[in-house]
Amino acid sequence: xxxxxxxxxxxxxxxxxxxxxxxxxxxxxxxxxxxxxxxxxxxxxxxxxxxxxxxxxxxxxxxxxxxxxxxxxxxxxxxxxxxxxxxxxxxxxxxxxxxxxxxxxxxxxxxxxxxxxxxxxxxxxxxxxxxxxxxxxxxxxxxxxxxxxxxxxxxxxxxxxxxxxxxxxxxxxxxxxxxxxxxxxxxxxxxxxxxxxxxxxxxxxxxxxxxxxxxxxxxxxxxxxxxxxxxxxxxxxxxxxxxxxxxxxxxxxxxxxxxxxxxxxxxxxxxxxxxxxxxxxxxxxxxxxxxxxxxxxxxxxxxxxxxxxxxxxxxxxxxxxxxxxxxxxxxxxxxxxxxxxxxxxxxxxxxxxxxxxxxxxxxxxxxxxxxxxxxxxxxxxxxxxxxxxxxxxxxxxxxxxxxxxxxxxxxxxxxxxxxxxxxxxxxxxxxxxxxxxxxxxxxxxxxxxxxxxxxxxxxxxxxxxxxxxxxxxxxxxxxxxxxxxxxxxxxxxxxxxxxxxxxxxxxxxxxxxxxxxxxxxxxxxxxxxxxxxxxxxxxxxxxxxxxxxxxxxxxxxxxxxxxxxxxxxxxxxxxxxxxxxxxxxxxxxxxxxxxxxxxxxxxxxxxxxxxxxxxxxxxxxxxxxxxxxxxxxxxxxxxxxxxxxxxxxxxxxxxxxxxxxxxxxxxxxxxxxx
Numbered sequence: 001x002x003x004x005x006x007x008x009x010x011x012x013x014x015x016x017x018x019x020x021x022x023x024x025x026x027x028x029x030x031x032x033x034x035x036x037x038x039x040x041x042x043x044x045x046x047x048x049x050x051x052x053x054x055x056x057x058x059x060x061x062x063x064x065x066x067x068x069x070x071x072x073x074x075x076x077x078x079x080x081x082x083x084x085x086x087x088x089x090x091x092x093x094x095x096x097x098x099x100x101x102x103x104x105x106x107x108x109x110x111x112x113x114x115x116x117x118x119x120x121x122x123x124x125x126x127x128x129x130x131x132x133x134x135x136x137x138x139x140x141x142x143x144x145x146x147x148x149x150x151x152x153x154x155x156x157x158x159x160x161x162x163x164x165x166x167x168x169x170x171x172x173x174x175x176x177x178x179x180x181x182x183x184x185x186x187x188x189x190x191x192x193x194x195x196x197x198x199x200x201x202x203x204x205x206x207x208x209x210x211x212x213x214x215x216x217x218x219x220x221x222x223x224x225x226x227x228x229x230x231x232x233x234x235x236x237x238x239x240x241x242x243x244x245x246x247x248x249x250x251x252x253x254x255x256x257x258x259x260x261x262x263x264x265x266x267x268x269x270x271x272x273x274x275x276x277x278x279x280x281x282x283x284x285x286x287x288x289x290x291x292x293x294x295x296x297x298x299x300x301x302x303x304x305x306x307x308x309x310x311x312x313x314x315x316x317x318x319x320x321x322x323x324x325x326x327x328x329x330x331x332x333x334x335x336x337x338x339x340x341x342x343x344x345x346x347x348x349x350x351x352x353x354x355x356x357x358x359x360x361x362x363x364x365x366x367x368x369x370x371x372x373x374x375x376x377x378x379x380x381x382x383x384x385x386x387x388x389x390x391x392x393x394x395x396x397x398x399x400x401x402x403x404x405x406x407x408x409x410x411x412x413x414x415x416x417x418x419x420x421x422x423x424x425x426x427x428x429x430x431x432x433x434x435x436x437x438x439x440x441x442x443x444x445x446x447x448x449x450x451x452x453x454x455x456x457x458x459x460x461x462x463x464x465x466x467x468x469x470x471x472x473x474x475x476x477x478x479x480x481x482x483x484x485x486x487x488x489x490x491x492x493x494x495x496x497x498x499x500x501x502x503x504x505x506x507x508x509x510x511x512x513x514x515x516x517x518x519x520x521x522x523x524x525x526x527x528x529x530x531x532x533x534x535x536x537x538x539x540x541x542x543x544x545x546x547x548x549x550x551x552x553x554x555x556x557x558x559x560x561x562x563x564x565x566x567x568x569x570x571x572x573x574x575x576x577x578x579x580x581x582x583x584x585x586x587x588x589x590x591x592x593x594x595x596x597x598x599x600x601x602x603x604x605x606x607x608x609x610x611x612x613x614x615x616x617x618x619x620x621x622x623x624x625x626x627x628x629x630x631x632x633x634x635x636x637x638x639x640x641x642x643x644x645x646x647x648x649x650x651x652x653x654x655x656x657x658x659x660x661x662x663x664x665x666x667x668x669x670x671x672x673x674x
Contacts, residue, residue, distance in 0.1 A: 216279030411446025534571025
């Protein structure tokens with residue numbers, strides 16, 4: 001008797017099952033080949049690790065299903081031996097970022113991704129996931145975190161934040177922008193996060209300027225005050241700035257505290273800003289209220305007007321802090337001089353040894369006998385040198401390199417205090433024209449000390465754009481990033497001169513008012529033979545014009561802007577992000593003309609393949625809201641750029657809903673239309 005028999009049509013069942021299995025295998029093979037054929041945003045073939053992470057993200061619901069169904073809302077585990085514990089911290093971080101980008105991160109997935117080896121965690125893309133339970137998991141499982149971003153969380157008590165930060169002593173970077181952060185949170189940071197270098201508490205309305213003072217005075221103020229000398233342990237750095245009763249301040253290099261809560265009295269924000277500028281010795285990037293007046297206060301040593309504030313808050317007076325800064329600065333300069341003198345003396349001794357030979361034994365014995373007195377003389381000489389260096393140079397030099405929230409009037413004070421600035425943000429509307437000078441001349445004079453070194457400039461100005469041209473001609477030669485907000489334009493606005501003044505730009509942002517009058521450019525052919533400026537290094541371009549919500553179409557009142565756009569787009573082959581919103585001129589024809597630009601254009605430099613890059617060939621993000629682009633133009637852009645990920649066509653009146661779905665069928669990019 002045979003071992004296998006066909007009973008009741010079993011052969012047919014087996015054959016149908018085999019066919020289903022073969023069909024499923026073919027589908028899985030096609031899907032796997034599709035995944036393997038993927039490339040990253042730069043066109044390179046994805047690595048095996050990246051492919052695995054993509055596969056996990058696609059099936060994350062299966063990975064967390066058991067935990068989500070049976071444990072998430074029923075148990076509270078201090079530690080979980082989950083499927084991601086065997087991954088490295090870098091891979092867990094990359095997987096978390098991938099899930100956030102693809103909007104697949106859930107509460108259950110986040111619980112399993114909180115592993116001890118994690119070093120960087122950012123939840124700003126979905127702050128709704130952050131609650132008291134999650135913060136408890138972070139404190140228990142991720143005590144080795146270096147970077148934590150909880151920006152935007154709203155419904156979280158400050159007590160929970162304090163309990164979490166108490167368990168994260170390794171933090172170097174912390175962002176709590178828009179979070180319910182108050183004075184107790186700052187005190188906790190000061191006591192427990194002693195390695196913190198980056199802190200962002202912008203838009204924390206529960207914070208007052210005085211609440212930031214513990215960052216500069218050290219842990220003793222936040223715990224028991226500065227009255228007891230035995231309760232605080234000073235380091236060498238803090239002893240040179242503060243009295244012996246205070247511990248060292250945090251080693252912050254970045255402090256962002258714009259748009260926080262109001263101070264108790266008028267002038268508190270200025271006094272707090274001046275105190276922090278002088279008490280944080282490693283500060284390089286700062287954004288605070290009252291920074292403009294604080295720079296002037298420090299420059300003119302007007303510290304007496306802040307005594308009431310410092311006495312009320314129980315911190316050293318600014319005069320004492322300034323004296324400590326001078327003492328430390330003088331000691332540093334004297335040590336540099338001593339090191340230089342020692343090097344010169346060593347060279348002289350070496351030369352003397354070469355010419356005269358070694359000294360006699362009796363001379364060595366004599367020098368050995370004179371050892372203690374020589375040390376005393378050296379100490380006395382060093383003390384005198386420090387005193388002379390202090391009396392010779394009383395100017396305080398801050399380490400600031402990136403400053404936000406300035407006005408034109410404070411640039412003079414800032415340039416004398418901070419000669420190494422490379423990035424500034426200025427509100428040019430606050431310029432004081434009492435001296436009869438124009439805003440452009442004041443701004444140009446203020447930026448002159450940093451000419452040739454300034455890399456990033458952000459200007460907010462509600463006047464004509466041409467008023468800012470003198471300042472751009474002063475600082476534009478070295479600029480890599482330029483932002484102009486609120487400026488007014490006209491058909492005569494010299495945009496080409498702006499481009500010519502800043503030839504090295506990588507990022508250009510202009511948010512402007514459209515022209516009120518219309519001027520037609522009669523003959524654009526006259527521009528063809530001109531030596532038009534180009535921005536060959538430009539990677540991001542944003543031209544955004546204001547509009548009235550009642551108007552569907554912007555008023556086409558700046559026809560000559562078309563030539564400027566052709567110049568920018570054709571001369572910027574490395575462009576990756578393009579945002580042209582509510583342009584007051586036709587755009588569809590401009591894009592068509594740019595895409596007709598030959599790849600052999602002599603102005604375009606060759607890339608790594610030896611071929612000149614094609615204009616719009618590397619664009620990954622495009623925003624063309626409220627423009628006259630057509631479906632044909634958009635399709636050509638999609639065909640031109642192989643790395644396109646996002647296209648915004650909101651309120652583009654030339655494109656219908658049916659055409660939008662047609663684009664989605666031919667492109668994998670995210671298409672936004674309304």
